[in-house]
Amino acid sequence: xxxxxxxxxxxxxxxxxxxxxxxxxxxxxxxxxxxxxxxxxxxxxxxxxxxxxxxxxxxxxxxxxxxxxxxxxxxxxxxxxxxxxxxxxxxxxxxxxxxxxxxxxxxxxxxxxxxxxxxxxxxxxxxxxxxxxxxxxxxxxxxxxxxxxxxxxxxxxxxxxxxxxxxxxxxxxxxxxxxxxxxxxxxxxxxxxxxxxxxxxxxxxxxxxxxxxxxxxxxxxxxxxxxxxxxxxxxxxxxxxxxxxxxxxxxxxxxxxxxxxxxxxxxxxxxxxxxxxxxxxxxxxxxxxxxxxxxxxxxxxxxxxxxxxxxxxxxxxxxxxxxxxxxxxxxxxxxxxxxxxxxxxxxxxxxxxxxxxxxxxxxxxxxxxxxxxxxxxxxxxxxxxxxxxxxxxxxxx
Numbered sequence: 193x194x195x196x197x198x199x200x201x202x203x204x205x206x207x208x209x210x211x212x213x214x215x216x217x218x219x220x221x222x223x224x225x226x227x228x229x230x231x232x233x234x235x236x237x238x239x240x241x242x243x244x245x246x247x248x249x250x251x252x253x254x255x256x257x258x259x260x261x262x263x264x265x266x267x268x269x270x271x272x273x274x275x276x277x278x279x280x281x282x283x284x285x286x287x288x289x290x291x292x293x294x295x296x297x298x299x300x301x302x303x304x305x306x307x308x309x310x311x312x313x314x315x316x317x318x319x320x321x322x323x324x325x326x327x328x329x330x331x332x333x334x335x336x337x338x339x340x341x342x343x344x345x346x347x348x349x350x351x352x353x354x355x356x357x358x359x360x361x362x363x364x365x366x367x368x369x370x371x372x373x374x375x376x377x378x379x380x381x382x383x384x385x386x387x388x389x390x391x392x393x394x395x396x397x398x399x400x401x402x403x404x405x406x407x408x409x410x411x412x413x414x415x416x417x418x419x420x421x422x423x424x425x426x427x428x429x430x431x432x433x434x435x436x437x438x439x440x441x442x443x444x445x446x447x448x449x450x451x452x453x454x455x456x457x458x459x460x461x462x463x464x465x466x467x468x469x470x471x472x473x474x475x476x477x478x479x480x481x482x483x484x485x486x487x488x489x490x491x492x493x494x495x496x497x498x499x500x501x502x503x504x505x506x507x508x509x510x511x512x513x514x515x516x517x518x519x520x521x522x523x524x525x526x527x528x529x530x531x532x533x534x535x536x537x538x539x540x541x542x543x544x545x546x547x548x549x550x551x552x553x554x555x556x557x558x559x560x561x562x563x564x565x566x567x568x569x570x571x572x573x574x575x576x577x578x579x580x581x582x583x584x585x586x587x588x589x
Contacts, residue, residue, distance in 0.1 A: 223530065223552075224529070224530035224531040224534060224551070225530055225551055225552065225553075237544070238541065238544055238545065238546040239544060239545050239546065239574055239577065239578060240546045240567075241545065241546060241547050241548075241564045241565055241566075241567075241578055242546045242547050242548040242563070242564075242565065243546075243565060244408075244439065244440035244441075244565055245440070245443055245565075245567055246408075246411055246412050246440055246441045246497045246521045246565065246566065246567060246568065247411050247412075247417070247441045247442075247443070247483070247487065247493045247494070247497060247567070247568045247569075248493070248567045248568050248569025248570075249441070249442065249443035249483045249486065249487075249493075250443035250444075251443075252443065252483070252486065254482050254485075254486055255443050255444070255479050255482045255483045255486065256479070257482070258478040258479055258481060258482025258483075259444070259475040259476070259478050259479035259482070260475070260478075261478060262282055262474040262475050262477060262478025262479070262481075263473075263474055263475040263478070265474070266280050266282060266474035266478075267474060268473065268474075268475070269470070269473050269474075270470055270471030270472060270473055270474065271470075271471075272470060272471065273466075273467060273468060273469060273470055273471060274301075274460075274466060274467075274469075274471045275460070275466075275467060277471075278470055278471025278472075279471060280471075280474060280477070282474055282477045282478060282481065283301055283471065283472070283477055285481060286299075286301055286477050286480055286481045286484070287299040287300060287301055287448070289481065289484055289485070290436075290448055290450065290480075290484060291450055293418055293484060293487075293488065294410070294418055294419050294421065294422065294427060294434065294436075294450050295418065295421070295422055295427030295428045296427065296428060296434065296450035296451055296452075297428065297451065297452050297453040297456070298450070298451070298452070298453040298455075298456040298457075299448050299449065299450045299456065300448060300449050300450075300456045300459055300460065300466065301438075301446060301447070301448045301471075301472055301477065302446060302447045302448060302449070302465065302466060302469070302472065303445075303446055303447070303465075303469050303470065303471070303472050304437070304439075304445070304446060304447050305336065305405075305407050305435065305436065305437030305438075305439065305446075305447030306336040306339075306447070307447060307465035307466075307469055308435045308436070308437075308447035308448055308449050308465075309334070309336040309337055309339075309340045309405060309435050309447075310336065310339065310340045310343060310464075310465045311449060311459055311463035311464070311465045311466050312340070312403055312433060312435050312449050312459070312463075313327065313337065313340030313341060313343070313344045313372075313374065313403070314340060314343050314344045314345075314463065314464065314465075315458060315459050315462040315463040315464075316372055316401065316403065316433070316455070316458075317344045317345065317346045317370075317372065318369075318370045323368070323369040323370055324346075324347075324367070324368035324369055324370065325344075325346040325347075325368055325369075325370035325371065325372060326346060326347045326348070326349055326362075326366045326368045326370070326371050326372075327341050327344060327346050327347070327348045327349070327371075327372050327373075327374060328349045328351055328359055328362050328363060328371060328372070328373045328374070328400070329341055329348055329349070329350050329351070329373075329374050329375075330350075330351060330353055330354065330374070330375040330376065330386065331350050331351065331352060331353045332353045332376075332379050332381070333374065333375060333376055333379075333405070334376055334379075334380055334405060334407070336405070337374055337376070337405055340374075341374070346368075346372075347368065349362045349366075353379075354384065354386055354387055356387055356390035356391055356393070356394050359373055359391060359394045359395075360394045360397070360398070363394060363395070363397075363398035363400050364398060370400075371395075371398065371399065371400035371401070372400060372401050372402075372403055373391055373394070373395050373400055373401070373402050373403065374403045374404075374405070375388075375391060375402075375403075375404060375405070376404075376405045376407070376408070377404050377405065377406040377407075377408065377409040377413070377419070377420035377421070377434075378406075378407075378408035378409050378412075378413070378420065378519060378520040378522065379408075379522075380407070380408055380522065381522075381524060381550060381554075381555055381561065381563065382516040382522070382524045382561075383408070383501070383516055383518040383519060383520055383521070383522030383523055383524065384516065384517075384518075384519050385409075385413075385420065385519035385520065386404070386420075388402075388404060388420060388421065388423075388424035388426060389424045389425065389426070392424070392426055392429070392431075392432065395431065396431065401431050401432070401433065402426075402429075402431060402432045402433070403432075403433045403434075403435070404420065404421060404426075404432065404433070404434045404435070405434075405435050405436075406419045406420050406421065406434045406435065406436050407435070407436060407437040407440060407447075408440065408520055408521070408522060409421075409423070409520060410436045410437075410440070410441055410442070411440065411441020411442060411487060411493075411494060411497075412441060412494055412497050412498060412520045412521045413494070413498075413519075413520055414427075414494075415491070416487070416488070416491030416494060417441065417487055417491060417493065417494030419434065419436070420434075421434050430452050432451065433449060433450070433451035433452070433455055434449070434450045434451060435447060435448070435449050435450075436448050436450065438476065438479075438480040441483075441487070441497075442479070442480045442483040442484060442487075443479060443480075443483050444476045444477075444479035444480035444483060445472070445473070445476040445479075445480075446472040446476050446477070446480060493568040494568070496568040497520075497521045497566050497567065497568040498518070498520065498521060498566070500521070500566035500567060500568065500570050500575060501518040501520065501521045501522070501523050501566035502518060503575055504518075504523050504564055504566060504575060504578065504579065505517055505518050505523045507575075507579045508523070508525060508579060508582060508583065511579070511583040511586075513525050513582075513583065513586060514526040514527075518566070521565060521566040521567075522563065522564070522565055522566075523563075523564040523565075523566065524550070524561040524562065524563050524564070525561060525562040525564070525582070526559045526560070526561050527559075527560050527561065527562065527587060528559075528560075528587075528589070529560060530551040530552065530560045532560070532587040533549050533550075533551055533560035533561065533562060534549060534551075535587065536549075536562060536585055536586065536587055537549040537562060539585035540562075540581055540582060540585055543581050543584075543585065544581070545577075545578055545581045545582070547562045547563065547564055547582070548561075548562065548563030548564065548565070549561075549562060549563070550562075550563050562582070564578075564582075
């Protein structure tokens with residue numbers, strides 16, 4: 193739709209405000225990058241290697257019962273922000289048990305892992321312009337960390353992926369007094385782990401803090417699934433902060449920041465995504481608490497998830513596919529084009545296997561991928577079936 197504007201300077205044809213969206217949609221279609229919502233039924237029978245239910249707890253009877261009990265007791269929603277009416281005794285229970293499980297002094301629960309990351313990054317930048325803060329960020333960090341860096345209003349130095357040397361160089365050369373290194377613990381695309389011990393050493397040598405997004409490490413890495421910081425010997429460190437999600441290994445919804453008590457107390461006072469966001473719904477709090485307690489009773493689930501990932505990777509590699517070597521529970525298989533990735537994922541689905549399909553711009557190196565997530569509850573027969581279906585539908589190279 194167009195309109196003629198002759199109110200000044202002669203006639204001109206003006207676009208309607210959203211006409212530009214049609215051109216953008218055409219470009220996405222031409223590049224094979226259209227994304228589609230696909231509502232799934234409750235009783236879907238596909239073998240699911242696309243979700244992030246690493247421990248197989250999202251439908252566990254104890255987890256779903258804990259969610260239902262919490263909703264029946266506390267209601268369907270939190271009713272307000274955490275500082276008004278959105279904090280329940282259940283929230284406090286989850287924060288205390290989550291901090292104890294991960295070896296942190298304190299924890300603070302948010303409505304999502306995304307908002308937890310935004311909170312940590314924006315609130316841990318010193319607002320004093322005389323001091324200044326630089327955020328050193330791994331080149332392949334998750335989008336929520338990237339957005340947090342943008343909102344933090346600090347200088348951001350993007351460094352090479354998983355490179356302690358690059359981190360050291362940036363920290364040593366900085367003019368700012370404060371510095372914060374931010375990294376995923378396990379990167380969500382290829383499942384490779386950050387060198388956290390080396391990063392922490394670099395930070396300590398240069399007076400910097402370390403912020404780790406442990407979304408894909410909690411429940412999978414560390415003793416009994418206590419997370420990547422515990423695996424690296426950094427749990428409870430006074431200069432390290434972690435963010436986690438409750439929507440992966442814990443089969444629920446929400447996120448949390450864990451770290452020194454003074455950091456958590458500061459977030460309560462200063463983090464906008466905590467102060468102005470409605471608290472996490474009681475059902476999600478109950479489900480996460482139920483899953484955490486179950487994991488403490490069954491710590492072998494963490495090792496099983498890693499074992500399944502290694503098995504998937506080794507079998508697919510033996511079949512000649514370009515597959516990542518997992519450090520946790522994520523396995524990716526590279527494919528030459530977005531169109532081939534879409535067709536491959538669709539072929540798997542038609543045969544009863546659900547896999548993730550990552551394409552640009554979600555992947556920064558321009559390679560599309562099938563993304564597989566291991567689950568602790570997968571049987572050996574299901575692993576073998578998944579490998580057969582993936583290799584049997586692979587596009588020609």
